[in-house]
Amino acid sequence: MPGEEFGSGNSHFEDLDVTAAGICTDAVELEPGVVLLEKYKVVSLLGRGGMGSVYRIEHLLLQRAFALKVLNKQQTSEAAWRRFEIEARAANKLDHPNLVRVHDYGLLPDGQPYFIMDLIEGESLSDILKASGRLPLEKALKIFIQVGFALSYAHANGVIHRDIKPSNIMVATTATEDAHGVLVKVVDFGIAKLTGKDEFSQQTLTKTGEIFGSPLYMSPEQCMGQAIDRRCDLYSLGCVIFETLTGAPPLVGENALSTMMKHQAEKPLSLKEASLGLEFPAKIEEIVERLLEKDPQQRYQSAQHLTADLVGLDSGQVSIFDSPSRPLTDPEQRSIHSKIVLVFSAFCLVVAGIFTGVFIKRLNVTNEKSTPPSRVSGEFHNFVLGEHERIEKQKEKEELKSDQWAALEAESGFFSKDLENHRDRMFSFPSFPIGSLFINKHKEILAQGDVLCPDFDGLYFVPNEQFQRHPKLFSKFRPDDIYGLGLCSKAGPLNIAERDVTTADSALKGISHLKRIYVLDLGDTEITEKSLLEADKLPNLRELLLTRINLHGDKIAKLNCLPLLNSLKLVGTRNIKPVIAKIQNSKRMGSLIISNCYVDKEDVKKLQNMQALQALELADNPKINDGAVLSIPSTVRDIDLRGCPVTGKSLKNLIAMKNLQIIRLNGTNWSGSQIAELRSHKKQVTVYDARLGQREH
Numbered sequence: 001m002p003g004e005e006f007g008s009g010n011s012h013f014e015d016l017d018v019t020a021a022g023i024c025t026d027a028v029e030l031e032p033g034v035v036l037l038e039k040y041k042v043v044s045l046l047g048r049g050g051m052g053s054v055y056r057i058e059h060l061l062l063q064r065a066f067a068l069k070v071l072n073k074q075q076t077s078e079a080a081w082r083r084f085e086i087e088a089r090a091a092n093k094l095d096h097p098n099l100v101r102v103h104d105y106g107l108l109p110d111g112q113p114y115f116i117m118d119l120i121e122g123e124s125l126s127d128i129l130k131a132s133g134r135l136p137l138e139k140a141l142k143i144f145i146q147v148g149f150a151l152s153y154a155h156a157n158g159v160i161h162r163d164i165k166p167s168n169i170m171v172a173t174t175a176t177e178d179a180h181g182v183l184v185k186v187v188d189f190g191i192a193k194l195t196g197k198d199e200f201s202q203q204t205l206t207k208t209g210e211i212f213g214s215p216l217y218m219s220p221e222q223c224m225g226q227a228i229d230r231r232c233d234l235y236s237l238g239c240v241i242f243e244t245l246t247g248a249p250p251l252v253g254e255n256a257l258s259t260m261m262k263h264q265a266e267k268p269l270s271l272k273e274a275s276l277g278l279e280f281p282a283k284i285e286e287i288v289e290r291l292l293e294k295d296p297q298q299r300y301q302s303a304q305h306l307t308a309d310l311v312g313l314d315s316g317q318v319s320i321f322d323s324p325s326r327p328l329t330d331p332e333q334r335s336i337h338s339k340i341v342l343v344f345s346a347f348c349l350v351v352a353g354i355f356t357g358v359f360i361k362r363l364n365v366t367n368e369k370s371t372p373p374s375r376v377s378g379e380f381h382n383f384v385l386g387e388h389e390r391i392e393k394q395k396e397k398e399e400l401k402s403d404q405w406a407a408l409e410a411e412s413g414f415f416s417k418d419l420e421n422h423r424d425r426m427f428s429f430p431s432f433p434i435g436s437l438f439i440n441k442h443k444e445i446l447a448q449g450d451v452l453c454p455d456f457d458g459l460y461f462v463p464n465e466q467f468q469r470h471p472k473l474f475s476k477f478r479p480d481d482i483y484g485l486g487l488c489s490k491a492g493p494l495n496i497a498e499r500d501v502t503t504a505d506s507a508l509k510g511i512s513h514l515k516r517i518y519v520l521d522l523g524d525t526e527i528t529e530k531s532l533l534e535a536d537k538l539p540n541l542r543e544l545l546l547t548r549i550n551l552h553g554d555k556i557a558k559l560n561c562l563p564l565l566n567s568l569k570l571v572g573t574r575n576i577k578p579v580i581a582k583i584q585n586s587k588r589m590g591s592l593i594i595s596n597c598y599v600d601k602e603d604v605k606k607l608q609n610m611q612a613l614q615a616l617e618l619a620d621n622p623k624i625n626d627g628a629v630l631s632i633p634s635t636v637r638d639i640d641l642r643g644c645p646v647t648g649k650s651l652k653n654l655i656a657m658k659n660l661q662i663i664r665l666n667g668t669n670w671s672g673s674q675i676a677e678l679r680s681h682k683k684q685v686t687v688y689d690a691r692l693g694q695r696e697h
Helices: 078-093 125-132 137-156 231-248 254-265 281-292 302-317 329-354 378-400 402-410 472-478 504-512 529-537 578-581 601-605 647-658 672-681
Strands: 038-046 052-059 063-070 102-107 113-117 169-173 182-186 416-417 425-428 437-440 443-446 452-455 458-465 482-486 519-520 542-548 568-573 591-595 615-617 640-642 662-665 687-689
Touching: 038 063, 063 169, 125 169, 137 169, 137 182, 137 231, 137 302, 231 281, 231 302, 281 302, 402 472, 437 452, 458 662, 472 504, 504 529, 647 672
Parallel strands: 458 482, 482 519, 519 542, 542 568, 568 591, 591 615, 615 640, 640 662, 662 687
Antiparallel strands: 038 052, 052 063, 063 113, 102 113, 169 182, 416 425, 425 452, 437 443, 437 458
């Protein structure tokens, strides 16, 4: 569903797995319409690669699109199976706005390994470069800063990608007109390597004649089959940046082998030389040269350092890591440098935490404008000032457009009209975008100009910030135009300071006449109690998403619509008990997510009267232990216990639950035999083994 991370693009599935050996097999194809695990319907085939196939699927209960990746049945070799499991574990370990999120993995009833991940819409950087040849530095920086954030997070969690290349970098643009409306996703951890101490990290996937990677972007040590670390990804990223700015990779031989030899011995041209005379800032020349050093010791030593330099170049300021292209040798310099690294690391953690689900109060946000953090270390002073100036200029640009919004507000009539057949509906939006539309739940288009909706069944509308600041504009929609409304915040790592997370508070004041609304998403917003109560005026509201909003449970519990909902999502909500008390006798609610809400055993007991409850997520609640498992309602078919201290002691209790089919839990305190026994008693159960660490919200 919109409001969550999803999409319908498939360009990043064109090259699922690449090896020097070029694995290729006939794929077992799943037919559209087939229902898997009693909850996912196969919609279409998105792509096929060496190891398996990727399908678009839809969750039957949530009506949300996902991608399903399955390993070919013919890929029965030990290495292929191990590689697939490591891919699942690696991707499942990571939860970051610039990485594709994996939600579940296991075995299909016929024994095929699978995992379910976000479906991303957009173009790969490879496709963009095929169309444009090269990108200007300004646009390239917006992409690679986010790639840097992604690699920093992955490396910090002990995962090396090992196949960074343009086709594995997805770029999706938002409905904004500026260059900052760009969301980047690093995809396909199909040959990722885990670096932590566990049974999988002790096994290497690189054997004689089986070197994984893409020769055009492989580091010298990777080409030679030597041990690699995170600096391998940085070399590959240097190759991608080089190609993005010049139009060609830095080193190209007559074949794969000669290309790999060039990476080991040949020095690349400068950006200026490779682009036949184009001028580049000295700083970007230095950054790329340092990334492409043959000796890993001479490269950037972390993605954090690289990202800081890219941010400094993008903002026009001198980077706090504006150091020589060689490692620091003076002890005092290293000490100072280490302190700066710690400052930058803390900054990155705060930024990443906000967008990966850590519930923290946003600083200095008002209803009129957002401001950058006021407490900034001296090293970041110039950078923040530069960002603040850019944000102010952007706001001035938006103010110039205020007249068109006022004029639109003054116009009479509706956006829509029924066509003669009474099945189709035509929308006539203004010439400038007012947000995004999702027609038939999946296809996203801009709400701009004329839009024909055949066999009209309602729109899912995600208004932009400017529209939300003019709640009267909602009156231009007829009461049955909108079935879903996404007012969730669009904040991201590059626009944390320029996104106003309070606009939903204004928008809620204009929606009471939209009687058809079935889904309302208010995720990551700051709203007042009074505005939230506007939801009670929507008679058909059945799905409410309140992910990391600012209001506590006692305020949310004042909603009279809560017991009437089919689905409720709460993440990071404090004082959850009043909400539990309000919904405990609901006869309708089939799906309940109360994750990271400090839920305890007594709270779960109160859910036992919810006769329709089938899907229950209790993830990341430290008080949900083996004792609490006994209180899970008997009607539940799908239980999520990830991040909860539930152990193998709950085996018999989980087996005794006759309706329970799908289980997600940490495998840390479960033995392999216990999990096997659970699977043997629950033939269709899915066990989420999170031995590598629980997901963070």
